[in-house]
Amino acid sequence: MGQLLAVKDLTVKFALRRSSLTAVNNVSFSLSRGERMGLVGESGAGKSVTGFSLINLISKPGYIDTGSILFEGRELTGLSDEEIRQIRGNRITMIFQDPMMTLNPVLTIGTQMVETLKAHGNISTRKAEAVAIDKLRLVQIPSPEKRLRQYPHEFSGGMRQRIVIAIALLTEPALIIADEPTTALDVTIQAEIMDLLITLCDLSKMGLILITHDLGVVSEVTEKIAVMYAGKIVESGPTRSIISDPSHPYTKGLVKAIPGNIPPGEPLHQIPGMMPTLTDIPAGCSFHPRCEYAGNICTTQIPDLAPVPSRQSNVACHMISGRLAPSDIGSAARRKRQTAIAEELPA
Amino acid sequence: MKRDRGLLSVENLVKHFDISGGLLDQLSFDKGRLIRKQTTVKAVNNVSFTIQAGETLSVVGESGCGKSTLARTIMGLYPPDSGRIYYQSERIDHLSSHQMLPYRAKMQMIFQDPYASLNPRKTVRQTLEEPLTFHHRNLSPGRVKEKVAEVMTQVGVAPQWAGRYPHEFSGGQRQRISIARALMVDPEFIVADEPVSALDVSIQAQILNLLMNAQKKRGLTYLFITHDLSVVAHISTRVAVMYLGTLCELAPRAELYAAPRHPYTRALLSAIPKLGRKKQKHIRLSGEVPTPIHLPGGCVFHGRCQYADDRCHREIPELKRLSTGTYVACHAVEEGRNQP
Numbered sequence: 102m103g104q105l106l107a108v109k110d111l112t113v114k115f116a117l118r119r120s121s122l123t124a125v126n127n128v129s130f131s132l133s134r135g136e137r138m139g140l141v142g143e144s145g146a147g148k149s150v151t152g153f154s155l156i157n158l159i160s161k162p163g164y165i166d167t168g169s170i171l172f173e174g175r176e177l178t179g180l181s182d183e184e185i186r187q188i189r190g191n192r193i194t195m196i197f198q199d200p201m202m203t204l205n206p207v208l209t210i211g212t213q214m215v216e217t218l219k220a221h222g223n224i225s226t227r228k229a230e231a232v233a234i235d236k237l238r239l240v241q242i243p244s245p246e247k248r249l250r251q252y253p254h255e256f257s258g259g260m261r262q263r264i265v266i267a268i269a270l271l272t273e274p275a276l277i278i279a280d281e282p283t284t285a286l287d288v289t290i291q292a293e294i295m296d297l298l299i300t301l302c303d304l305s306k307m308g309l310i311l312i313t314h315d316l317g318v319v320s321e322v323t324e325k326i327a328v329m330y331a332g333k334i335v336e337s338g339p340t341r342s343i344i345s346d347p348s349h350p351y352t353k354g355l356v357k358a359i360p361g362n363i364p365p366g367e368p369l370h371q372i373p374g375m376m377p378t379l380t381d382i383p384a385g386c387s388f389h390p391r392c393e394y395a396g397n398i399c400t401t402q403i404p405d406l407a408p409v410p411s412r413q414s415n416v417a418c419h420m421i422s423g424r425l426a427p428s429d430i431g432s433a434a435r436r437k438r439q440t441a442i443a444e445e446l447p448a
Numbered sequence: 449m450k451r452d453r454g455l456l457s458v459e460n461l462v463k464h465f466d467i468s469g470g471l472l473d474q475l476s477f478d479k480g481r482l483i484r485k486q487t488t489v490k491a492v493n494n495v496s497f498t499i500q501a502g503e504t505l506s507v508v509g510e511s512g513c514g515k516s517t518l519a520r521t522i523m524g525l526y527p528p529d530s531g532r533i534y535y536q537s538e539r540i541d542h543l544s545s546h547q548m549l550p551y552r553a554k555m556q557m558i559f560q561d562p563y564a565s566l567n568p569r570k571t572v573r574q575t576l577e578e579p580l581t582f583h584h585r586n587l588s589p590g591r592v593k594e595k596v597a598e599v600m601t602q603v604g605v606a607p608q609w610a611g612r613y614p615h616e617f618s619g620g621q622r623q624r625i626s627i628a629r630a631l632m633v634d635p636e637f638i639v640a641d642e643p644v645s646a647l648d649v650s651i652q653a654q655i656l657n658l659l660m661n662a663q664k665k666r667g668l669t670y671l672f673i674t675h676d677l678s679v680v681a682h683i684s685t686r687v688a689v690m691y692l693g694t695l696c697e698l699a700p701r702a703e704l705y706a707a708p709r710h711p712y713t714r715a716l717l718s719a720i721p722k723l724g725r726k727k728q729k730h731i732r733l734s735g736e737v738p739t740p741i742h743l744p745g746g747c748v749f750h751g752r753c754q755y756a757d758d759r760c761h762r763e764i765p766e767l768k769r770l771s772t773g774t775y776v777a778c779h780a781v782e783e784g785r786n787q788p
Contacts, residue, residue, distance in 0.1 A: 143648035257736050287510035287675065292719035292730045314648060317678075317721030344723055358653035359723065360682030365701065368660065369653040369682070375618055376648075 105275055105308045106132040106155075111168035113147075113154045116161075122379050124150045124163070126332040129406070134275065135306035137299070139319035139340065141355075142329035143376055151329070152278045152312045156189040173275060191221045194269040198281040200261035204253040210237075210264055211249035214271060221272050236267040240297060259290035263297070270301065276308040283318065295322050316359060320344045328352050331377055331387040334406055338414025348409055348416045350392045386419065389433060394420050396429035453537045454498040455637060455669050456522070461531035463492040463514075463521045467741075490740045491517040493693040493748075494531070496767065501636070504663070504670040506680040508716070509690035512740065515673045518690070519639045522671065523557050524548060535637075553583045556630035560642035562622035566614040572625055573610040576600070580632045595632065602665075603628040603658060620651035627658060634666070641673045656683060677720050681705055689713045692748040693740055695767055699774035709776040711753050711786060747779065755780035 113125035125147045132138055140148045153159055155170055157177070170177040173192065177185065197203045205213055214233035218224050224232075230249065237245035240263040253261055262282065269277055279298065283291035299322060302309050311323055319326055320340055327337040328349065336349040347353045356362070357370035374391045377383055386404050389395040398419050406417040419425040451457075468474045468487040475484055491514040499505045507515045520526050522533060524540070533541040540551055556579075559565040566575060576596045581587065587595075597607035603624040605617075614622055623643060630638055640659065644652040660683060662668060674680055680687055681701065688698045689710065697710040708714045718730040733752045738744055747765050750756040757779075765777040780786040 143650065260736070288677065288719045289510065289715055289730075289733055292721070293732065295721075296730075315721065316649070317723055320723050321721045355649055356723070358650050359678065360653075360656065361678040362723070363682075365682050365684075366660070368657050371653040371657055372650040375620060375651060 103134050104131060105134045105136070105173065107169075107171040108155070109169045109171070111151070111154065111170065112166040113150055113159060113163060114166045115163045121166075123166075123382075124332055124379060125154065128168075128327075128329075128332075128334050130327050130334065130337060132276070132308050132310065134308060135302060136325070137302055137309040137311065137323045139323035139326040140310060140312045140329065141314065141316060141319055141326055143314055145331075145376055145379070146329040147332040147379075148312045148329050149280055152195075152280055152310060155278060155310075156193050156195065157185045158189070158195075187221075190217065191272045192274055193276045193278065194272065194274040196262075196265055196269050196277060196279040196282045199285050200258065200265045201253065203265050204261060206253050209250055209252055210256075214249070214268055217268055217271050232271060233267075236270045237264070239270065239301070240264070240267045242267070258286055259293065262286060262290075262294055266294075266297065266301070273305065274307065276310070277302075278310045278312070280312045281314070282311070284313070284315070291318070298322065316344065316355065328355070331382055332379060333387065333417065334415075335388065335418070336414060336416045337406070338412070342412065343414055348412070348414060348421050349388075349418050350394055350420070351388050354391075386417075390437065393434050394425075394430050395433040395437075396420075396425045396431065397433055398425050398429070400433050452498065453534045455501040455536060456671075457498040457534040457537075458522060459496050459532045459534070461492055461495045461518070461521060461533065462529045463517055463526055464529050465489040465491060487741060490743050491693055492521060493743070495690075495693075495695050496531075497688060497695065497698055499637075499669060499671060501669050502663075502667055503685035504672055504683055505686050505688060506672040506674060506684040507688045507690055508674060508677060508680050510675060510716075510737070512692075512737070513690045514693040514740065515675075515690050516641055519557070519641050519671060519673045523555060523639055524552075525557075549583075553579075553633045554635050555637045555639070556633065556635040558623075558626050558630050558638060558640040558643045561646055562619055562626050563614075563646075565626055566622055566629075568614055571611050571613055572600075572605070572617075575614075575625065576610070576629055576632055579629060583633050599628045599631050602631070602662070604654075618651075619647055620654060623647060623651075623655050624658065627655075627662070631662065631666075635668070637669045637671070639671045639673070642675070643672075644679060645674065645676065652679075659683070677717065689716065692738065692743065694748055695775075695777065696749065697774065697776045697778075698767065699772075699776075703772055703774055707772070707774075709770070709774055709781050709786070710749075710778050711755055711780065712749050747777075753780070755786050757785075 109129045111125055111128045112123060114121045114123050128151055140151060142148045154165055165178050211230060211233060215226055215229040218229040218232060233249060234245045237248060242248055242263055283294050295318060298309060313319055323340050325338060326340045326343055327334045330351050336343060336352045344356060347356050354372040360369060372391050377387060383390055385400045385402055389399040404417040404419045406415045407422055409416050409421055420430060466486060466488050474486055475482060495518060507518060509515045521528050528541055532539055535551055573596055577592055580592055580595060596610060600607045600610060605621055605624050644655050647655060663670060684701045686700050687704045689696050691712050697713045708717050715731040715733050735752045738751060744751055746762050747760040750760040759779050765779050767775045767777045768782060769775050
């Protein structure tokens with residue numbers, strides 16, 4: 102398996118009137134051919150912006166500040182619009198959350214599919230239709246010849262998402278970025294779409310980046326994951342080991358917060374507070390105000406994503422890296438709790 | 449003998465919506481003759497169940513199965529087409545809005561989207577005071593203020609923030625405020641329509657804990673509407689599974705998850721993604737979900753069911769009680785031909 106994608110120190114910013122806002126902060130990951138990776142996090146963690154920035158779908162005022170994106174040996178940052186268009190929608194394609202928003206309601210499925218093929222190569226309409234029918238068959242749409250002449254509203258939600266996938270497959274891409282592809286669908290349909298994505302990736306050695314907030318979906322579909330929090334990757338590694346035994350306090354909290362891991366009726370584990378907004382990210386480790394283990398160093402120094410000894414994963418946490426002295430664990434958290442209580446009591 | 453109607457009982461509830469529009473929209477020509485056609489969405493068909501005081505009954509199903517319509521009809525937000533609703537053995541579905549008032553204070557609702565369900569032009573205090581002053585008109589302003597502070601503290605929103613507007617709060621906090629609004633009049637029964645679906649996992653856990661705590665402290669009864677089966681597994685006493693407007697299975701939680709009977713329930717449960725496990729083979733349903741406009745005859749599930757036979761095409765199965773306490777509406781289960 103050769104390397105397909107290598108993202109290194111990617112930082113994406115959005116320009117504000119006087120300052121700027123960092124949506125993706127120093128993110129690095131890589132993907133081999135045919136590998137499936139999950140980008141996980143809660144809303145606002147920067148997972149979608151990361152996915153979009155790979156194919157330069159960030160519009161103004163957003164911009165890639167630093168970092169490199171190496172895809173099939175070619176640097177994607179700094180390419181002109183014309184050059185990136187040859188890759189976007191061709192070698193790298195994308196599947197979005199809501200299939201009704203992605204498809205053009207006034208054009209037939211066939212027109213939209215032929216259009217895509219013609220945009221990326223010199224191909225006759227007849228040939229393009231043959232390819233389209235072939236791909237529709239691949240995503241298991243019955244009687245594709247007939248369906249090609251129909252409009253998006255004539256399909257159900259699950260069928261529409263299959264069509265979006267078929268469109269993403271048209272140009273035989275090496276990488277598909279799927280942004281919450283099943284969030285708008287019902288569970289039984291979601292299961293079918295996920296099955297389909299796995300089969301397709303295996304079949305044509307296609308890479309997949311699955312952007313989602315659903316740890317259940319990620320653990321069934323992907324081989325490795327990167328967990329994002331406030332614009333940074335806080336933990337990455339093989340899916341199985343991270344889900345079954347997470348290291349970072351945030352990942353631990355996320356896994357434990359899912360109902361089903363504890364006896365019914367018991368209180369669920371909850372992470373106090375909520376994710377900071379990007380305009381006001383705390384100093385030091387951005388998770389420290391919600392972390393029960395936070396010590397002094399966590400409030401001042403940003404932890405690096407570093408390999409964990411004896412495991413295959415990388416974690417950005419002072420406690421795991423050993424920089425936080427065991428005697429100091431929880432000191433900042435305790436202090437915070439005391440001031441919070443003092444503030445809440447009326448004088 | 450009087451029937452046990454629990455806290456709330458629904459009998460043969462039917463709710464259809466006419467979507468055919470005005471008279472002119474209904475008229476059309478067919479083979480040279482003028483015909484009038486009416487289209488109805490058959491959202492809830494012949495649903496019966498009883499909720500006991502203190503329990504959490506969850507209604508699960510996929511989008512469009514009628515679970516939200518069921519909740520709203522029970523709350524009296526839609527008038528039912530036929531069937532009866534009893535609250536503490538008193539029939540409430542045909543009451544006038546004035547007669548309904550005492551029940552409105554006992555039954556409250558929490559909605560899915562905390563962005564849409566709070567009035568953006570009212571402060572939190574105004575939102576919370578309204579139900580209280582409406583139902584208890586002679587309450588002193590001091591007592592009202594106290595009550596607002598008390599309930600806000602209970603749901604975990606600092607009472608100092610009562611003067612703020614909804615847009616100043618995050619999604620999770622807004623949902624806490626919606627819950628506070630429902631708790632203001634000290635209800636006995638709460639209908640929660642997808643209360644955590646719009647929230648992130650870590651916030652979802654906070655809200656579920658809050659709901660479970662409130663139930664313990666106040667002895668609340670919940671009707672919990674959701675499509676999230678892992679949430680259902682955690683909070684429910686009993687679970688009702690709906691498909692295309694009909695109830696296909698109703699069982700105690702442990703029984704439903706350990707031994708699902710209805711073929712649809714089985715497929716639904718097998719489709720839940722599981723943490724830390726490799727992709728499991730799930731039961732594949734053939735075909736598409738029919739629309740509630742053109743309901744299939746017989747069992748509504750027969751088009752997608754691998755056990756369906758002639759009888760399923762003709763006859764609507766009734767909800768029957770099994771010895772395990774499960775209620776299931778399926779000819780195949782009844783005849784014992786649902787073994788793979």
